Amino acid sequence: MASPPCRRRRPKGGSRLDPPLPHEQVRFAHNSERQFARLLDFYGIEWQYEPTTFVLERDKADNPVQAFAPDFYLPAYDLYIEITTLNQKLVTKKNRKARRLTELYPEVKIRVFYQRDYLSLLMKYGLEPPSQLLTDGEAPPFWLAEPPAPPTAPKAEPPSQRPKSA
Helix, strand or coil: CCCCCCCCCCCCCCCCCCCCCHHHCCCCCCHHHHHHHHHHHHCCCCCEECCCCEEEEECCCCCEEEEECCCEEEHHHCEEEEECCCCHHHHHHHHHHHHHHHHHCCCCCEEEECHHHHHHHHHHHCCCCCHHHCCCCCCCCCCCCCCCCCCCCCCCCCCCCCCCCC
């Protein structure tokens, strides 16, 4: 599914009458994909969500038996991005598919974003904690939590206006 044409970010305090940003118009399979799209929107980078499905394997009758649809395509960079923040078994499977994709389609550029890359983006850009790391009612891990406000010194009281003793 292609994203709508990319436009600049909504100004802070923007009106609810402003047209929705591209990431607000797409239903993502995973929260990490939505957050990544939000970051791309913020920087005005045009993107498409799962626009192409690549056949990786066919049976003897030439029917597709395995395919791969990378999460994002960035037209300005001619680059596909696959986001993987889940368990290691799925990471291995996605790595295998990305390798197979480059073997069969050497002209296609793809990068896999791992959980460490994703968490680094969350921390760097202050995005919300990843839902897959939280259980209901649980606070975010300390490295994603908002830092406490620095302590403020109590206001100094003006000096007393007592007369000086002689």
